[in-house]
Structure formats: C-alpha cells, structure tokens
Amino acid sequence: MNIKIFCLCLCFYFTTAKVVTTETPLAASSAVDGVNVVTKSTSSNVASTTSRPAVAATHQKPTPSHSFAHDVRLDEDGAYWLFWESNETHVTFETHVKTRGYVGFGLSGNGQMFPGDVVVGWVKEGVTHFKDCHTVEHVMPKEDDSQDWTLLHGEENDFGTLLRFTRKLDTCDDDDFKITDDTIRVIFSFHLDDPVDITSLPWHGVARRGSRALLLLSATSASAVTMPADLQSFGLLKKNYHVPSAGTTYHCSTFRLPDLNQKHHMIKYEPYVQKGNEKHVHHIVLYFYDREIDRQYDNINYDCTRGKSTPQGLRGMRSIFLVWAVGGGTYYLPGHVGIPLGTDQDPKFFVMETHYDNPTRKTDIVDSSGIIISYTTQLRQHDAGMMYTGSSVSPRQIVPPYEKAFVTCSYCPEECFDRALPDEGVKVFAVFQHAHLLGTAIKTRHFRNGTELEPFANDKHYDFDFQDIRAKTHEINVQKGDSVSVECTYDSRYKTKPTFGGISTEEEMCISMLLFYPRTRLNGCVSSPRFEAVNQNSTHHTVEMIKHWDWTQPAVRRHFKSVLADTDYDMSCFGYHMDYHPYIKKMKVPTATYQEPRGNCPT
Structure with missing residues (x-):
C-alpha cells in the first residue's frame, strides 16, 4: 500500500471528533463575500434515519445542482464525485457521495493525515450538519476556532448525499490550507451511517477513504470552450504492444497524419490508457520533424529506451508537439488559440514515445494506449x-x-x-x-x-x-x-x-x-x-x-x-x-x- 494513502486512512478517523449542527432554514438566501448562497430544508427528501430509502445502485456520474467548471470521480467505484469552480477569491465545492451517512472532505499539501484542513457533514431528519476542522499530528481532528468553510446546501437524493460549500482561497486562519495553483491533495472519506450523535463518528473503514491530487485553480475546463460541429479526431494508438519485463521501457511508434488539404487547428487532445494498464503507462510524448520523412518509416515500432534501435532515418533533431503524463486528463486549448495542422509548414509525421513502468517485471502486459488529437477547420485567432x-x-x-x-x-x-x-x-x-x-x-x-x-x-x-x-x-x-x-x-x-x-x-x-x-x-x-x-x-x-x-x-x-x-x-x-x-x-x-x-x- 502506498505510504501516503496508508497515512491518509487515519486522517478521517474522527472517532471522537466534535461536530456542530447547522440547520438550514427554508428558502434562506444570502451572499458570502460575492458567492451566492442558497440553502433549503431537505425534510421532504428524508423521512428518518431508519426509513430512508437506499441509495441507487447506479455507478453513473451524478447530476450537479448547476453547471460546474470542473469535476472528478475521486474513487474507483464512482461512489464519491467532486464538482468545483473558482473565482479570484473563492472556491465552491459540491460533493456527491453514495451514502446516507456522513461525508468527509479535506485539503492537504502532502496527502498525509496532517496538516489537513477538513470538513465533515451529513443530513439527518432534514437537517444538515457541517463542521470545519483541522488535523494536528496523529490525533483526532480539532474543531476550528474560526469556521471558514460555509455550507451552501445539503440534501439527500437518489444518488446519496449532496453537500455544497465554499471558502476563501486564503482564510487568514492558520488552521486552514491556503488554496493556490500548487498541486493540492484532496482527501476524502464517508460512512454508510449517520453518527449516533455529534460527538462520535463511526470509522469509515479502509474501503471508503482516499486521496487525489488536483489542480483546483489552474485545471483546464471543457465548459470554457465550445466544440465546433466539424471537430475531427485522429487516434495515435499502440496495437497490442507486449511490454517487456524490464523496469523501464521507452517504446516508439510512428504515425502519419491524414492529408487534411487545408489549415486546421488542433484544439484538444486526450489520453487513451488501456484499462488495467494505468499503473504502467507513465507518460507519452509526441514528436515531429522539420523535414520530410520517407514513407518507409510509416507505422513502424521500435524500442527507444536508449536510442540505439532508432532507425537511421529518424535520428537527428526533432521537436515536441505535445506531452501527457500520469494523472493528466484531456487538455482543452483556450478558445482563442489552436495548434496548426494541415499546411506545408505544419507537422505531418509523428513519433509517439511511450514510457512504461514495470517495477515488478511482469511478463503479461499487453497495451494499446495512446493519444487522441482533435482538430477543426474553424480557425482560432492565434497559432500556438x-x-x-x-x-x-x-x-x-x-x-x-x-x-x-x-x-x-x-x-x-x-x-x-x-x-x-x-x-x-x-x-x-x-x-x-x-x-x-x-x-x-x-x-x-x-x-x-x-x-x-x-x-x-x-x-x-x-x-x-x-x-x-x-x-x-x-x-x-x-x-x-x-x-x-x-x-x-x-x-x-x-x-x-x-x-x-x-x-x-x-x-x-x-x-x-x-x-x-x-x-x-x-x-x-x-x-x-x-x-x-x-x-x-x-x-x-x-x-x-x-x-x-x-x-x-x-x-x-x-x-x-x-x-x-x-x-x-x-x-x-x-x-x-x-x-x-x-x-x-x-x-x-x-x-x-x-x-x-x-x-x-x-x-
């Protein structure tokens, strides 16, 4: 088990944490430092702790309360989803968790149990309970003197429990984590039951906790860019490549872009990592040349770990076209820029270099991962x-x-x-x-x-x-x-x-x-x-x-x-x-x- 994740499982072991109830009044609305606040009673959705219906068995992505700029599935089973958006002063989060019990959420610089800036909340008999806490060493979380996470809404629905809350990027509270464009570890947990009372939380168990590194302020967003109707895609994918048993392998495959006949702009690219190989595909770099490459080198494969197997015609200076690495997702270029393709001055021939990690020297890894690029004839203002x-x-x-x-x-x-x-x-x-x-x-x-x-x-x-x-x-x-x-x-x-x-x-x-x-x-x-x-x-x-x-x-x-x-x-x-x-x-x-x-x- 990853040591960071092991340490994290202690982070939300709130066995005796004190949590104060916050009642959400009917149809109340206000503003918190420029963030719209809408809270309402959810008693119509909840009968009691014992009579509440079970959460739906679906593993589909839940529907957020409104359109958020970013979203991510935090766990492998799709039981914990996070939606968020930010402005110059605040971040607003919305968690959708497949539970009728309590939900834990927090921020950490290193993913370990401390220092951690955490909140915990649940909905019981129509009342949302929510508390701002922090972790200090290997002990239970402590209630913050200053409650800087503001609850906006809480309810139970068919998916489970929804909590929407906000906080300033910098709360000026030493017990809170300053949100910057650094890599930030989101830490999370949940339990299937509400606590017996506000002074005691049952342990969530090993399977219902985790961490995820995110860019909260500088992630790219699909919602910020409109995709044109003529968007085309081209996949640069391996074909059942048998990964060697070496600890590190760099494998290269060549591709020639279809004849586009006119100038296009690439406006997004995304990784395709074959299911089951996520731990082995570490990064992918797409290279291009500033010279014509003979067609004898089209669609070939070779080991490029040390460069000795590189064909003679592919040696020499080359340039980077794009890069993807572990943890990254789809990249959307801003709406005013695109990477040009299709003219005599643009790349036509690519070498895709894939870095495979195989620390246990497995012999049965077969991979068809790669990169999918998407382009359009609707040119943007600038070539990137x-x-x-x-x-x-x-x-x-x-x-x-x-x-x-x-x-x-x-x-x-x-x-x-x-x-x-x-x-x-x-x-x-x-x-x-x-x-x-x-x-x-x-x-x-x-x-x-x-x-x-x-x-x-x-x-x-x-x-x-x-x-x-x-x-x-x-x-x-x-x-x-x-x-x-x-x-x-x-x-x-x-x-x-x-x-x-x-x-x-x-x-x-x-x-x-x-x-x-x-x-x-x-x-x-x-x-x-x-x-x-x-x-x-x-x-x-x-x-x-x-x-x-x-x-x-x-x-x-x-x-x-x-x-x-x-x-x-x-x-x-x-x-x-x-x-x-x-x-x-x-x-x-x-x-x-x-x-x-x-x-x-x-x-």
Whole structure:
C-alpha cells in the first residue's frame, strides 16, 4: 500500500471528533463575500434515519445542482464525485457521495493525515450538519476556532448525499490550507451511517477513504470552450504492444497524419490508457520533424529506451508537439488559440514515445494506449506552439544523497529569445512541469533586465503521480532579452548514492514546457553544468569521479554545492527550421528577486 494513502486512512478517523449542527432554514438566501448562497430544508427528501430509502445502485456520474467548471470521480467505484469552480477569491465545492451517512472532505499539501484542513457533514431528519476542522499530528481532528468553510446546501437524493460549500482561497486562519495553483491533495472519506450523535463518528473503514491530487485553480475546463460541429479526431494508438519485463521501457511508434488539404487547428487532445494498464503507462510524448520523412518509416515500432534501435532515418533533431503524463486528463486549448495542422509548414509525421513502468517485471502486459488529437477547420485567432526547457537529460544532472531539499537549476539565456521571438514577444498560456520520484517542488522562473518577474509556475507540492498541464489564469508576456530558469527540489534523504539525470524513473529529470502564442521557431532550450572545478578535460570522467565521492560526509556535499554554484553551463537552443545554437555561460543571479503579493490578512 502506498505510504501516503496508508497515512491518509487515519486522517478521517474522527472517532471522537466534535461536530456542530447547522440547520438550514427554508428558502434562506444570502451572499458570502460575492458567492451566492442558497440553502433549503431537505425534510421532504428524508423521512428518518431508519426509513430512508437506499441509495441507487447506479455507478453513473451524478447530476450537479448547476453547471460546474470542473469535476472528478475521486474513487474507483464512482461512489464519491467532486464538482468545483473558482473565482479570484473563492472556491465552491459540491460533493456527491453514495451514502446516507456522513461525508468527509479535506485539503492537504502532502496527502498525509496532517496538516489537513477538513470538513465533515451529513443530513439527518432534514437537517444538515457541517463542521470545519483541522488535523494536528496523529490525533483526532480539532474543531476550528474560526469556521471558514460555509455550507451552501445539503440534501439527500437518489444518488446519496449532496453537500455544497465554499471558502476563501486564503482564510487568514492558520488552521486552514491556503488554496493556490500548487498541486493540492484532496482527501476524502464517508460512512454508510449517520453518527449516533455529534460527538462520535463511526470509522469509515479502509474501503471508503482516499486521496487525489488536483489542480483546483489552474485545471483546464471543457465548459470554457465550445466544440465546433466539424471537430475531427485522429487516434495515435499502440496495437497490442507486449511490454517487456524490464523496469523501464521507452517504446516508439510512428504515425502519419491524414492529408487534411487545408489549415486546421488542433484544439484538444486526450489520453487513451488501456484499462488495467494505468499503473504502467507513465507518460507519452509526441514528436515531429522539420523535414520530410520517407514513407518507409510509416507505422513502424521500435524500442527507444536508449536510442540505439532508432532507425537511421529518424535520428537527428526533432521537436515536441505535445506531452501527457500520469494523472493528466484531456487538455482543452483556450478558445482563442489552436495548434496548426494541415499546411506545408505544419507537422505531418509523428513519433509517439511511450514510457512504461514495470517495477515488478511482469511478463503479461499487453497495451494499446495512446493519444487522441482533435482538430477543426474553424480557425482560432492565434497559432500556438510549445517550448521545452530545463536540464538536459544526461548524467550531468546530479542529485547527491542524504539531502532533504536539494535544488538543481537550468538556464535558458536571453540569446535564445533574441533569436527566435517576434518583436512583440509571445504570451504563455499554460505550463507543464516534470520531474521523477525524488522531486518535491518545481519552479519555472522568468527574468528580464536582471529582475525576476512572476514565475510561470511554482508548484511547492509536486506529485510524481499527478502531472497535468496548468492553465494560466492570466497570460505571461515573454520578450526578446528575457531568460528562463527551471528549478527542481529533490528529497534524497533515503538515497545512499547520487541520482543522475536520465530517462528511467529511478533517474531524475527537471523540465518545463511552455505553451504560448504566436508560434515561433523556438522549440527547445536546455543546459547542463560543466563542473570545471572537478575536471577540466572531460565531463564524462567528471561524472565517473563524482560517483565515488564519500557522500556520507556533509563537507563533501557542501563542496559539491559550491562547485555547482560556480560552474559554467553548456546551454543550447533549437527549434523548427532553426539552427542549433550552443552557448557556454554562467547562471545569472537576478539583482531583484520576485516577491509574492502580500495577502489581505492582518499582520
């Protein structure tokens, strides 16, 4: 069992938690800081605890009280559904749970039992009971002095129990979890019975609790975009691929897009992960080339784990078209942008690289997963592109052992943006960040004239098992002369040897992908440290030397950090019909760092 999930099962063990009853008056309505509040008695739906009808046996998605921007099934059985929407100040949640008993819901940065910001509620004899609590260490939740979660509505219906509630993004309460665009773990539980009284809750059991990582503020929404009538789809799918028994496999398949005859815009893409293989399909990257590819390479398959089996005609520079990773869902581009397809300047031939994880070395995994892209002739205002930036995937990215929060950095210099951006710059509307198992935080930083600007993304609670595209609530302008840095924080306390950069999940990565418009030639910008202080002659020999350092010594780890801080970096930028440009530079330190805006909380 996943340790995080095991810890979570304690989080909602509210055996003696105090819960205060909230009665919802008939047809009462008010406003809570700009959020409409509508509550009503549900006594007509409920007779008594003993005479209430059983919940419906259906596993279909329940119907929310109104149209929400986002929804997710939190458990595998479809017994717990969450709907939500947000504005600049609040998030409103609606839970639909297949029970006539109590419902638990909460927020956590790490998915563990504490610190957790939790609520619990149920409907009994027409009265909704609802309470704001928090968890402190491995003990029962405590009632918050400040009740900052506001109940909007509660009822029992054919599906089960519905609770709708809201709270501010920042309640200024130390017992509450501040809601940001970080990855946030939603924690949940429920029981089939109401508690005997408000001072005691029966334990929900092992099967009726869990956690799910979500982007509450920056998830993409289907409801925000209207799908055109002429929408077409093209599936890039494996065909019964027998996954090897190796721990990590990268498998490549090639596809040629049908002749579209005219310009189209791709406006969404979605993963298709074969049922039963969810734990093995880790991520998918779709590549394209800026040159014609011979048709002899159409519809072929090959192992691309180390690149040695790549056909000769498919070697060389290629660019990223799209990416999907575990935990991600369908991505809808904003209504004013689309990725162009169908003209002579657009991709026609794709290589789909699928990363398979098989830690138990199973021999019976057969997979037909892939990506489905959807496109239309109804062109949007802007052509969009994607840029990959971060650390080069190589052993020169080094994470020493025994470190709680070790940071690696990469840098994309201003020369790259000078060469490729239009005079008006580009606007970034979404970001995808990626690291492996040791990653705990990722920040994609933005600099201009020595000053650090607002980061493109800053995830302080990165989750390897949940990697999705972050839709920006406001677009960020990137200009000629700007530069970008990607910082990844790693927890290597339980490692005894260095972890090197590489493609397997036991190695590490640190990358960020920026989606922007208008499309430019620039598609990639990466860097690697040179480690001149260790060995000026060969970076390969440097890596071999570093492997054998005595990493148990704190002085050795401090020395490595000083070497890394003072080294030059190999930097390069490349792209579609764009020559490869290498640079050797030091990391620039901004003269002024970015300061997050102060909230409205009293100091």
